[in-house]
Amino acid sequence: MSKKVLILGAGLGGSAVANKLAREFRKEIAKGEVEITILDKNDVNVFQGGFTFIPFGLYTPEDLTMPRKKVISPRVKAVFGRDGEVKSVDLADRKVTVASGRSYSYDYLVIATGCQADVESVPGLSNDFNTFYTSIEDALKLGKLVKTFDKGRIVILTPQMPIPCPGAPGKFTVMLDAYLRYIRGEEVRKNVEIEFLWPIETIGPPAYNQIATKVFEERNINITRNFKLSEVDANNKEVVGADGERIKYDLLITIPPHKGIKAFSDSGIAVEGGWIPVDKYTLQYRGPVGNYDEVYAMGDGSTAGAVKTGIGAHYQSLIVAQNLINELHGNGIKVSYMGELGCPFVGAIYTPSTRGEAHIATWMYDKPLEPFKPTKLGWLIYRMYYYIYWDTELKALM
Ligand SMILES: Cc1cc2nc3c(=O)[nH]c(=O)nc-3n(C[C@H](O)[C@H](O)[C@H](O)COP(=O)(O)OP(=O)(O)OC[C@H]3O[C@@H](n4cnc5c(N)ncnc54)[C@H](O)[C@@H]3O)c2cc1C
Incomplete structure (x- = not known):
């Protein structure tokens, strides 16, 4: 019997989990021993972090959009549109139902549907x-x-x-x-x-x-x-x-x-605000309908991390994917999310009269952010990040 991993949401976190698993289990997927499925309500990945720059003409819409198929491994079963739009989740029955009425079963579930x-x-x-x-x-x-x-x-x-x-x-x-x-x-x-x-x-x-x-x-x-x-x-x-x-x-x-996705409040698995409650270290579901170790939630839609940021969702995706890899290999090893988060700071933008200055500020549960100064190098890295996002972050290569 193949082991099924079902990922809800093909944004920043969900795509990274899918790609890391697809890389690790390429042989098992080919042999039909592992199956990875990812669902999303639409088929275009939009890089939200770039919205901030759009009003000033610093990115174009083309810079910030990519067909999801291009950034998700072909080893992953990717389902978009009404067949991928989650409407209800039954954790006791391990069943997810989507807008078209179709349903999906799983051995492991990853909730990465962000917020709205x-x-x-x-x-x-x-x-x-x-x-x-x-x-x-x-x-x-x-x-x-x-x-x-x-x-x-x-x-x-x-x-x-x-x-x-x-x-x-x-x-x-x-x-x-x-x-x-x-x-x-x-x-x-x-x-x-x-x-x-x-x-x-x-x-x-x-x-x-x-x-x-x-x-x-x-x-x-x-x-x-x-x-x-x-x-x-x-x-x-x-x-x-x-x-x-x-x-x-x-x-x-x-x-x-902002609030969590309605489907989860409707299914009774969310807390107030629609957020999916998790253990802050393991990112496993700990919520109103009980504790489910085979269910992970991460990113903006969960209670993981102190604040909601893409950098946080990135680190959480690496932890969730690694724990799924360990589970599927049955090696008994667990890794913990230690609260790695980040939020870039912009001190100045690049104009005919000014040099850009920025800093990618990061911190953890037990390691507060240290005082910093935005730099020109920070600005260059921040600007570059929007172009390497597709090939590094979504593919879980950094
Ligand atoms: C203006 C703005 C600026 C930002 N700037 C930064 C920044 O500089 N640095 C930073 O680190 N972070 C930044 N962020 C935050 C960052 O974009 C998010 O933290 C990150 O995208 C969260 O990743 P995620 O995987 O949790 O959710 P998302 O990337 O939002 O992905 C969620 C996915 O779930 C899908 N989905 C939703 N509902 C359903 C459903 N019912 N069924 C199926 N699929 C569904 C969506 O279509 C989407 O693809 C910014 C956000 C905004 C809005």
Whole structure:
């Protein structure tokens, strides 16, 4: 009997798990002893990390999209569309049902379906929703607004955590300042006020917060921390705080709240917010319907890691894949996820007047982020990363 591994979601984490397993078990797959199947609701991999750069023309849609078939090993059974769109999961029966009505059984299950924006949960937001967070199309639309914005107040609003990559709103804001100042010209920047409304006290870990605060001050970007939102009043172009404070805007850019995938809440296997609960070290399912050692969850859709980032999903995928390899070989070895996470910091972008500066900040459960300075090399690596992502990260080669 062949051993079946079923992976839900062919994004960053799911693709890496599938490719690492396909490499390890090439002989067993050929002999029909191991079967790896990956499901996704669509057939194009979109690199979300690049959305932040799109409004400023630093990447094109072509840079950030790739047919999934090109980045998933042909040894993996890849199913996309209605036959791959997960609708319900029954952990007791080891059964996953998809939109077309078809169902899949498994010996091991990996949940890597990420998370989704929840715009409707913020009163009034859908009446004036501009963002770079949800799709390439939305990021391009925002780019058009930013290109023609000459005067007034831009408010960058993050109503609540968790969001994927909590460093991205800050990175975007630093890029926006540079874009207005050096590409559009100092005159434009002088006429634009940038207000950053942030729902918690710090932007990232203390060392990240320290440098972000300094860069914001230097660039004349106002931060309001611990901002609690009540609603967006689009008619009056105002953001309304929980204490009744009204903040005027001319352009509102919002990072919407996020939640887990509905199929899991509907199946009763998620906790509040739709997140899949896991042991923080083993990444095995520990949830409302019991403990299931053969079920792993990772990345943005799970409770793994302190924050949701692609770098975290990457490290988690290597741990999940290695533990599945050990299980299938029956060698009894276990490896633990030690909380490896990361969030790139951008201090400056490359413009005719400035050199790019960045740092790929990383930390772990027991190893806090150390103070750092963004560098030119960091910027080059960060820019390059978006091109090597397809052939290294998704293939679990780094
Ligand atoms: C604007 C922005 C900027 C970011 N910048 C960075 C950055 O600079 N650095 C960084 O480390 N991280 C960054 N991130 C975060 C990073 O993109 C995510 O952490 C990462 O993609 C999570 O990987 P994942 O595998 O958990 O989920 P994803 O990569 O989102 O993959 C989930 C997959 O599941 C599929 N799926 C969803 N629902 C279903 C369903 N019902 N059935 C079947 N398939 C389904 C989706 O189609 C998708 O392919 C950023 C994110 C955003 C939005």
